[in-house]
Amino acid sequence: MSSSRKIFFPLALSIAVAFGLLLGNKLSRNNDVASTVSGKNKLNRLLDFIDREYVDDVNTDSIVDITVDKILENLDPHSIYINKKDLVAVSESMNGNFVGIGVNFYMYKDTVAIIKTIKDGPSEKAGLKAGDRILFAENFQLFDKKISNDTLFSKLKGEVGSEVNLTIFxxxxxxxxxxxxxxxxxxxxxxxxxxxxxxxxxxxxxxxxAETTYNEFHKGLLKLKAQGIKSLIVDVRGNGGGYLEMAEKIADEFLKDKELIVKTKNKKGNEDLSFATEEGDFESGKIYVLIDENTASASEILAGAIQDNDRGTIVGRRSFGKGLVQREMPLGDGSAVRLTVARYYTPSGRSIQKPFEDKADGYFNEFEKRFANGELYEADSIKVADSLKYKTIKKGRIVYGGGGIIPDVFVPLSSNHGEEATTMIMQSGLVDYFVFEELDKNRAFFEKLSLENLKTEIFANDKYFNDFQNYVAQGGFLMDYSNKEKILTYLYAEFVRQLFSDEAHYKIILQEDAMVKKVLELK
Structure with missing residues (x-):
């Protein structure tokens, strides 16, 4: 089962951010966790005392979870503990698949409503359609009561080949x-x-x-090459990272044989250098990498490799600034720790790790700080240190370390703060839900419309614009409605996504994208 984007995917994404912007298994595994014997004995003895002598019954497992969290808090923001329940969700996201029935859904009026079935997935093959409600899974009621995501997923997920009997309205x-x-x-x-x-x-x-990212990327790259592209935009905005190896393999598609991609250095000073091979499928076309303040980790490795080798142009705003490598270590009970085991350096020798004295929420959310100092709007406001100045490999251009990748071409946020807030709302789940509910009123009518007729329906009829304003107001949100054309474009794009395809949706949205527009100007 694939839940609605606003139920499953944001859950996976929020877990990834909270867990320190995942960066995975680059170094060889070993599960030694350093601590003194006396320290281990002290902790074990304390837990035994509590278990045997404390006046009330206590779940010592929960105490251990808290203890592990506190220990890791004293290291760095990216060394984290993942409990058993969260590890399942994170692992599925990073594996790139799970076993389920294959639907995007959300809870609409306390009922599981299907937004869309996954193409060629189990539900589509069985005959489920967008707009259907799932009332029962076997004999378990799924409507008119509060059901946690965990419970719902457990009823719809299962083993490959297993069957579930659904009651549908x-x-x-x-x-x-x-x-x-x-x-x-x-x-x-x-x-x-x-x-x-x-x-x-x-x-x-x-x-x-994730584990499947390179294969997905390579398939898309070959498709575009067959369509005759001469330049490629790689968009890693909002990408918090993942497996180091995937970023290396994608960089290898663009770099020539023996060009350095990234260097890692561990506690003992041992260095591991990753070089491009002669296998690349796009070593001569122009490359543009889009980044922003939420581009981190493996995404920064890709951007840094392209920038330092003078291979392409980095477009956008300064990236997050994560230059630490984690390795996942299982703790034997279904939980795990992700422990920082190395630092990574871009080909010019830069560490782009930002300071982490502030290990609280401020470290992970610098938006307010960058907003206040003006760097989201003016490239000159980005603070750089001359002591962290480096040169690119071929052209000797000046680049800086110490806190993210600074783009070659800066694209600010809109200076109209109301418009920027409007864009954020129009990219949120609110629009998805509104469009689903509009479709739900008369799905047969909408399904007969062509793309052009659908566009005419949305843009020529004030009904949708007015209804959306009411919908937003009922949700308790404030919004600037002055740019009616932009709002209708986003609404139209979401109708297209739910009725046609993600690709058709993106073709509409990208026409409004400031960074994509900038790349096309640079061409």
Whole structure:
């Protein structure tokens, strides 16, 4: 089962951010956790005392969880403890798949409403459709009561090939019926889309670096090459990272044989250098990498490799600034720690790790600080240290370490703060829900419309603009409605996503994208 983007994917994403912007298994595994014998004995003895002697019953496992968290808090912001429940969700996201029934859904009026079935997935094959409600999974009721995500997922997920009997209500025919769905492996895409934004310019959006990312990326790259692209935009905005190896393999597609991609150095001073091979499929075309303040970790490795080798142009705003490598170490009970085991350096020798004296929320959310100092709006406001000055490999251009990748071409946020807030709302789940509910009123009518007729319906009819204002107000949000054209464009794009495809959706949205527009100007 794939939940709605606003239930499953944001859950995975929020876990990734909270867990320190994942960066994975570069170094050889070993599970030695350094601590003194006396320290171990002291902790074990204290837990035994509590277990045997404390006046009330205490769950010592929960105490251990708190203790591990406190120990790791004294290290760095990216060394973290992952409990058993959260590890399952993170692992599925980073594996790039899970076993389920294959639907995007959300809870609409206390009922599981299907936004869309996954193409060629189990639910589509069984006959489920967008707008259907799932009332029961076997004999377990899924409506008219509060159900946690964990409970809901447990009813719809399962083993490959296992079957679940569903009771469905189809609003379009006002009928209730039973359906048997055979669970299967459901991919979680880490590459959102690969498409052309002009005759010769391709665009690939990577949302994280999971086990399947390189294969997804390579497939998209070959498709675009076959369509005759001469330049490629790689979008890693908002990408918090993932597996180091995936970033290396993607960089290898652009760099020539023996060009350095990244260097890591561990506690003992041992260095591990990763070089490009002669295998690259796009070593001569122009490359543009889009970054922002939420671009981190493996994404910064990719951007740094392209920038330091003078291979392409980095466009956007200064990246997050994470230059630490973690290794996941299982603790034997289904939980794990991700421990920082090395630092990484870009080809010019830069560490882009920002200071982490502030290990609280401020470290992970610098938006307010960058907003206050003006660097989201003016490139000159980005603070750099001359002591952290480096030169790119081929052209000797000046680049800086010490806190993220500074773009070659700066693209600010809109100086109209109301418009920027509007964009954030229009990219949120609020729009998804509004569009679903509009479709739900008369799905048969919308499904008959072509793309052009759908556009006319949305833009020529004030009903949707007015209804959306009411919908936002009912949700308690404030919003600037002065740019009516932009709001209608986002609404139209979401109608297209739910009725047609993600690719058709992106083709509309990217026409409004300031960074994509900048790249096309640079062309």
């Amino acid at each position: 189809r609003k379009s025919t006002n009928k209730k019926f039973k359906l048997k769905v055979k669970r299967d492996v459901i991919p979680i895409k880490s590459v959102d889309v690969a498409l052309k934004v002009s005759d010769e310019v391709g665009y690939i959006k990577i949302n994280r670096f």
